[in-house]
Amino acid sequence: MEKIIEENKQGTSLVLEQKEGNAKKLFIESYGCQMNFSDSEIVASILVNQGYNTTQNLEEADLVLVNTCSIRDKAEQTIRKRLEKYNAVKKINPNMKVGVLGCMAERLKDKFLEEEKIVDMVVGPDAYKDIPNLLKDVEDGRDAINVILSKEETYGDIAPVRLNSNGVTAFVSITRGCDNMCTFCVVPFTRGRERSREPQSILDEIQDLWNRGFKEVTLLGQNVDSYLWYGGGLKKDFVKATDMQKATAVDFAQLLNLSATQFPKMRFRFSTSNPQDMHVEVIEVMAKHHNICNYIHLPVQSGSTRILKEMNRQHTREEYMTLIDNIKRIIPDISLSQDMITGFPTETEEDHLDTLSLMEYVKYDFGFMFAYSERPGTMAARKMEDDVPDDVKKRRLTEIVDLQQVHALEKTKRFIGQTVEVLVEKDSKRSSEHWSGRNSQNTVVVFAKENYKPGDFVNVKITDCTAATLIGEAVGYSEIMQS
Structure with a gap:
């Protein structure tokens, strides 16, 4: 198993379109690899149907979930600091519930609930469909833990809500x-x-x-x-x-x-x-x-x-x-x-x-x-x-x-002087006048916006680069757009 840990995404709190009639607030934060971020979308999908809308304001949340990573000690220490923060807020808002999801939940199991008493709910990666039942256990004053690993669960029947998506x-x-x-x-x-x-x-x-x-x-x-x-x-x-x-x-x-x-x-x-x-x-x-x-x-x-x-x-x-x-x-x-x-x-x-x-x-x-x-x-x-x-x-x-x-x-x-196909994803970090996307080889490419928009496949002639980014000029739509 390998994991790509994208440092700039760590601790992202997720937000999705508000569903009319949902009165409860969910704050969900993710750490670790792409699988964890994908799993958070599944959890959000389940909870939307339980009356929750997401919020990025921790203080107003009824339910706070952190999707955790155990791949390195540094990741676990970061999550422990976040749990301290959640519990400080919980003293002001005692009705707020806190849950740990994912790999760290699976590894530490009842330690969080019984020894440290810092969370209300512990949910392993195969038990997300059980969250509504576990929330009821919390409301009824019972320990809420499900870290049973499944031989079948793939969440293939749940259409994930796309959280913080660029739409591309x-x-x-x-x-x-x-x-x-x-x-x-x-x-x-x-x-x-x-x-x-x-x-x-x-x-x-x-x-x-x-x-x-x-x-x-x-x-x-x-x-x-x-x-x-x-x-x-x-x-x-x-x-x-x-x-x-x-x-x-x-x-x-x-x-x-x-x-x-x-x-x-x-x-x-x-x-x-x-x-x-x-x-x-x-x-x-x-x-x-x-x-x-x-x-x-x-x-x-x-x-x-x-x-x-x-x-x-x-x-x-x-x-x-x-x-x-x-x-x-x-x-x-x-x-x-x-x-x-x-x-x-x-x-x-x-x-x-x-x-x-x-x-x-x-x-x-x-x-x-x-x-x-x-x-x-x-x-x-x-x-x-x-x-x-x-x-x-x-x-x-x-x-x-x-x-x-x-x-x-x-x-x-090696790309300087070449024309590469780029999928436009978002504004460049450094300039709102430029688009940022990636070529087929996963290298970030930046070029002037002109009339192009996110989702377009654009041919870009590369004129310069840094160690991680290609800089170029658009020369037209690529073949995938024209066919």
């Missing part, structure tokens, strides 16, 4: 849970075993987004490449499927192909991929369709085969490099990004140099890089000593980040 791009969840059991990761324990969502429900959700004017969908899961629908149930139980189920099963390459074919004027991305599960068929489907973006987030975590084995990653350095070679052969203008953990237990200087040399080999466009922090409950925490000193972790992390910045600038510069 959206996430669609296709899998839940993870089977990979990486030794550093809490996700299999907080989100349960891997199961996939029925493909027609995914296509129906994309159709609804298209009807409402959305132009780009990111297919989302802890591990999208292992998507496998064979009539329901856990991925690990596919071996017990009937011959008919196996013959009619839909894998990720087929789902991606179906999506791109049925919605030729919509652009598709996906996240996150696991190297061991990414097959050449997926890359070939990407190459076949102009409307599937040439970008893959392909976390590796370490460049050392020895450390990869300690992490229980199911691939070697050499296998990963072969996969990279195949991707670049089939899609030469691909952009790649990584997750990297430095300072994992027993990591030597030689292991660290293996990571740097792998980065030189791949030359990633983007990266998400962290020093190892021990997560309670994981196999690494139970079986391995966190034996790399903090100062060594910091120095190695600095070397990784510095190298990534060199590669990022190099990869961004």
Whole structure:
């Protein structure tokens, strides 16, 4: 399982269109990966039907929910500080109820309710449909906790309310849970075993987004490449499927192909991929369709085969490099990004140099890089000593980040002089006279607004760049708009 943590989105409080007649106020805040933000949309959808409208004013809320992340200790500490803030407000507004959702709820369970008494309700990632019942328990003075992990729940029957949406791009969840059991990761324990969502429900959700004017969908899961629908149930139980189920099963390459074919004027991305599960068929489907973006987030975590084995990653350095070679052969203008953990237990200087040399080999466009922090409950925490000193972790992390910045600038510069297709998303952060969007390779592009509008696909000639942003001039609508 890999997670992209977008720092600028952390702690976003969500707001949606007010439903007439709803009198109660919901304040919902999200931390962590894209899956958590997507789950918050599901929770909001459930609560709209329970009489709640969202608010961004904490002080007026009847119900405060925080959707939590356990991936790093820093994330948990941030959430604890927010809970302190909620409880300070609760002293002024004693009728306000506070609930913890998501991965931290699953990990700490009744500790929040019984030991610390800082929340009224604890809800794991598979129990969101039970929130109305749990709220009744709270009203009746009973402990309200449901952290049961499901073998079936995919929320495929709930149409998420799009919160804080730009009206152009959206996430669609296709899998839940993870089977990979990486030794550093809490996700299999907080989100349960891997199961996939029925493909027609995914296509129906994309159709609804298209009807409402959305132009780009990111297919989302802890591990999208292992998507496998064979009539329901856990991925690990596919071996017990009937011959008919196996013959009619839909894998990720087929789902991606179906999506791109049925919605030729919509652009598709996906996240996150696991190297061991990414097959050449997926890359070939990407190459076949102009409307599937040439970008893959392909976390590796370490460049050392020895450390990869300690992490229980199911691939070697050499296998990963072969996969990279195949991707670049089939899609030469691909952009790649990584997750990297430095300072994992027993990591030597030689292991660290293996990571740097792998980065030189791949030359990633983007990266998400962290020093190892021990997560309670994981196999690494139970079986391995966190034996790399903090100062060594910091120095190695600095070397990784510095190298990534060199590669990022190099990869961004390659677009200068090229014309790229950009989906207009929003105003540029620095100028209301410019639009901001992304090209197929996921690089941000900024250009003068002229007569273009959000949702337009525009050809932009690139004239300049920074390490993270392309700057250019619009030269007309792209082919996807004209066909």
